[in-house]
Amino acid sequence: MANVQDSGLSMLERFREVNRTFPRNRELVEWRDRGGKVFGWLCTYVPEEVIHAAGVLPIRIVGYSQETDLDDGNAYMYVNNCSFSRSCLQLGLRGEYDFLDGVVGGSTCDGARRLFDLWRQYVRTPFHHVLTVPRKYTDRAHMLYHCEVLEFKQHLEEYLGLKITEEALYHSILLYNESRELLRKLYDLRKQEKPPISGAETMEVLNASFRMPKEVFNQWLADLLDEASRSERKSSGRVRLMLVGSVLTNADFVRFIEDQGGMVVTDELCTSTRYWGDPVVLDSGLSLTEAISRRYLNNFPCARMFPSEERFDRIIQAALGFRVDGVVSQTIRYCVPYAHDLPLLEKRLRECGIPMLALDIEYGTSGSGQIKTRVQAFIEMLEAKRR
Amino acid sequence: MIVSGIDIGSRAAKVVVMKDGEVLSSAITDTGPESIKTAYTAIGLALDGTGLRLEDIAYTVATGYGRVLVPFANENISEISCHAKGITWYFPSVRTILDMGGQDCKAINCDEKGTVTNFVMNDKCAGGTGRFLELIADVLNVRLQDIGELSLAAGNGIPFNTVCAVFAKSEAIAYLRKGVSKGDILAGLHDAITVRAVNLLNRVSIQREFSITGGIAKNKGMVRRLAEKVGMEPLLCDDPQLVGALGAALFAQERLEGKGAEMGKAQYGYSDGTGEYYITIDMRLCDGCGKCAEVCPAQVLVADSGRGGKAVVKEDARKRLALLCPGFALCSRQHVVNCHSVCPTDAIEHSW
Numbered sequence: 001m002a003n004v005q006d007s008g009l010s011m012l013e014r015f016r017e018v019n020r021t022f023p024r025n026r027e028l029v030e031w032r033d034r035g036g037k038v039f040g041w042l043c044t045y046v047p048e049e050v051i052h053a054a055g056v057l058p059i060r061i062v063g064y065s066q067e068t069d070l071d072d073g074n075a076y077m078y079v080n081n082c083s084f085s086r087s088c089l090q091l092g093l094r095g096e097y098d099f100l101d102g103v104v105g106g107s108t109c110d111g112a113r114r115l116f117d118l119w120r121q122y123v124r125t126p127f128h129h130v131l132t133v134p135r136k137y138t139d140r141a142h143m144l145y146h147c148e149v150l151e152f153k154q155h156l157e158e159y160l161g162l163k164i165t166e167e168a169l170y171h172s173i174l175l176y177n178e179s180r181e182l183l184r185k186l187y188d189l190r191k192q193e194k195p196p197i198s199g200a201e202t203m204e205v206l207n208a209s210f211r212m213p214k215e216v217f218n219q220w221l222a223d224l225l226d227e228a229s230r231s232e233r234k235s236s237g238r239v240r241l242m243l244v245g246s247v248l249t250n251a252d253f254v255r256f257i258e259d260q261g262g263m264v265v266t267d268e269l270c271t272s273t274r275y276w277g278d279p280v281v282l283d284s285g286l287s288l289t290e291a292i293s294r295r296y297l298n299n300f301p302c303a304r305m306f307p308s309e310e311r312f313d314r315i316i317q318a319a320l321g322f323r324v325d326g327v328v329s330q331t332i333r334y335c336v337p338y339a340h341d342l343p344l345l346e347k348r349l350r351e352c353g354i355p356m357l358a359l360d361i362e363y364g365t366s367g368s369g370q371i372k373t374r375v376q377a378f379i380e381m382l383e384a385k386r387r
Numbered sequence: 388m389i390v391s392g393i394d395i396g397s398r399a400a401k402v403v404v405m406k407d408g409e410v411l412s413s414a415i416t417d418t419g420p421e422s423i424k425t426a427y428t429a430i431g432l433a434l435d436g437t438g439l440r441l442e443d444i445a446y447t448v449a450t451g452y453g454r455v456l457v458p459f460a461n462e463n464i465s466e467i468s469c470h471a472k473g474i475t476w477y478f479p480s481v482r483t484i485l486d487m488g489g490q491d492c493k494a495i496n497c498d499e500k501g502t503v504t505n506f507v508m509n510d511k512c513a514g515g516t517g518r519f520l521e522l523i524a525d526v527l528n529v530r531l532q533d534i535g536e537l538s539l540a541a542g543n544g545i546p547f548n549t550v551c552a553v554f555a556k557s558e559a560i561a562y563l564r565k566g567v568s569k570g571d572i573l574a575g576l577h578d579a580i581t582v583r584a585v586n587l588l589n590r591v592s593i594q595r596e597f598s599i600t601g602g603i604a605k606n607k608g609m610v611r612r613l614a615e616k617v618g619m620e621p622l623l624c625d626d627p628q629l630v631g632a633l634g635a636a637l638f639a640q641e642r643l644e645g646k647g648a649e650m651g652k653a654q655y656g657y658s659d660g661t662g663e664y665y666i667t668i669d670m671r672l673c674d675g676c677g678k679c680a681e682v683c684p685a686q687v688l689v690a691d692s693g694r695g696g697k698a699v700v701k702e703d704a705r706k707r708l709a710l711l712c713p714g715f716a717l718c719s720r721q722h723v724v725n726c727h728s729v730c731p732t733d734a735i736e737h738s739w
Contacts, residue, residue, distance in 0.1 A: 008716075008719075008720045194733070232719070232723070232728055233719070234727065236736050236737075259662070259663075260663075261663075261738065355505070358507075360510050369452055370491065370508065373452070373465050373466065373467065373508070374467075374506075374508055376464075376465040377465035377466075377467035377468055377503065377506060380464060380465055380467075380468045380503065381467075381468070381502070381503040381504070381505075381506070384468075384502040384503065385502075385504075
């Protein structure tokens with residue numbers, strides 16, 4: 001038949017391929033074959049631009065996105081460490097991140113800190129650095145964090161024996177800002193009544209975003225956006241949902257919600273909106289390093305930051321902007337910052353007439369029977385409410 | 388009009404068969420390891436003596452943990468929605484439900500129509516659920532149906548600070564050895580479960596009237612304690628264990644009456660162990676142009692002359708939809724021109 005042609009998004013397959021083969025994905029292997037260094041970072045408060053400007057490829061350290069045994073991770077960590085930090089450590093101990101030339105963390109939460117300590121002790125990565133990240137937005141907090149960024153830059157320069165120039169920093173900022181802008185456009189597509197891309201597919205793109213050079217990623221994403229805007233593809237569901245909470249990299253978990261009719265149209269996750277949320281503001285009269293440090297501290301905040309209202313306001317703004325019927329919160333067990341903020345968030349959402357479903361999960365879970373019952377009941381409830 | 392609701396729980400399978408809005412028969416049986424077999428056994432028990440056969444049931448809604456594995460069900464709905472629907476049939480004034488089941492416990496708020504407005508559920512742990520009580524009855528060597536009465540007859544309850552099934556079991560054994568009476572041990576354990584259930588209730592809002600459903604609602608000791616803690620006398624129906632299945636049957640009835648055809652949406656299809664396969668056509672949007680019927684490669688869509696040419700799924704395709712239609716995602720990849728693309732009003736939706 002003449003009218004048979006592929007109307008799927010072919011670019012999506014390339015992002016999936018990156019995730020499927022990571023850390024042996026072609027883009028990463030090619031970089032290393034050319035003699036390029038690769039640093040892993042652990043938290044969204046680590047300024048990637050500084051690493052990139054030093055000529056090093058920053059990639060994000062995450063755990064297995066699927067359920068897996070965490071024997072080694074369990075042996076080294078105390079019982080109240082979250083399954084995300086266990087999963088990361090497990091991969092480190094198994095040698096899956098042996099290709100890294102450096103690891104950079106932030107003192108963001110206890111899980112991340114303990115993971116960094118154990119990593120430094122037991123995983124042989126040549127370079128280590130941890131940034132102290134303040135929990136407030138005061139002037140003094142910003143001064144402290146700027147000093148931390150400068151110290152990190154100096155440490156990198158000494159270790160690598162080079163100078164990070166202003167030109168290089170400027171170039172890196174532009175590149176990362178471009179990436180953020182493209183991701184924002186991707187999210188804007190999902191404001192449509194029937195978005196051309198699903199939540200699970202978006203997560204595949206995001207996972208790939210921190211596993212490959214941004215130069216290539218930006219090009220691919222621009223192509224995907226082009227393809228998506230021309231495509232006739234429509235995803236539909238019974239209700240529109242926003243996903244919030246702890247670190248999440250498992251696209252299957254999102255697919256599991258979407259398979260039940262809950263279309264995930266936006267989120268508040270450190271692997272997505274909280275990662276690409278804000279650009280570095282360049283024409284503010286600040287030095288480049290201060291522009292970077294301000295961006296990272298002021299970015300769409302993690303639940304660790306105080307006051308929490310800043311995060312709640314942003315969540316509500318997104319929930320309204322993307323016209324969601326309800327919010328699904330997923331908290332990894334022992335993720336204390338998110339667990340403690342939850343009742344406050346629920347109250348704020350309730351005041352706006354947005355119902356919330358709270359799920360307790362482990363990192364890598366794709367959805368068990370109990371979680372399925374809750375999600376299904378939540379969707380049924382929202383559907384009945386809409387009527 | 389005969390409909391049925393089947394609730395395959397973690398410990399027991401429940402069936403309610405309704406005829407013209409009245410309960411015709413019901414059955415409760417143990418959930419076996421094979422969900423499909425359990426479903427047939429349960430419906431068989433319910434139909435026994437009614438002179439009806441499975442084929443006489445016009446619509447079945449499945450609920451409970453085994454809801455996706457009921458081969459003869461037309462649809463599955465979560466047990467949370469079903470309990471709210473079921474209890475409202477008995478008591479329209481109920482706003483708070485505590486469903487205490489075999490392996491989980493749920494607190495539900497609903498409105499006068501039986502629509503869920505809020506709910507919470509206990510976490511993975513089965514401590515303080517029906518399974519927990521079974522285990523304790525077993526350790527103490529008393530019949531499950533007697534433990535409630537025994538706990539009420541006791542003098543002073545032993546304080547238990549755990550409802551972890553494993554820890555509580557060993558603690559109970561230790562008390563037995565010390566010569567503490569079974570009644571006192573049971574009283575303590577019932578108190579501990581009550582505290583846990585009330586915590587759950589506090590996470591939704593406790594509003595009048597209050598009802599308890601699920602198998603544990605048959606335990607007088609538990610009901611007495613909950614009434615005291617909550618400060619409200621719960622409304623209990625004849626068999627609280629059947630409320631989920633009753634709710635499912637009521638949903639089945641609504642579907643047939645067309646109420647469930649949400650705001651003029653007609654839904655065709657089914658769900659089975661492999662997934663959900665529904666084509667939904669919004670009858671208010673469909674203008675009867677008939678284009679979808681022309682382009683559907685599987686010819687599952689036809690124009691219904693009885694409804695002004697509006698699109699319907701062909702009758703004989705409804706029960707084997709997934710075999711004929713590959714679903715929108717796959718079909719649209721092979722056919723640029725498909726039912727969605729030609730529909731001028733976007734009236735057609737696929738669930739897969």
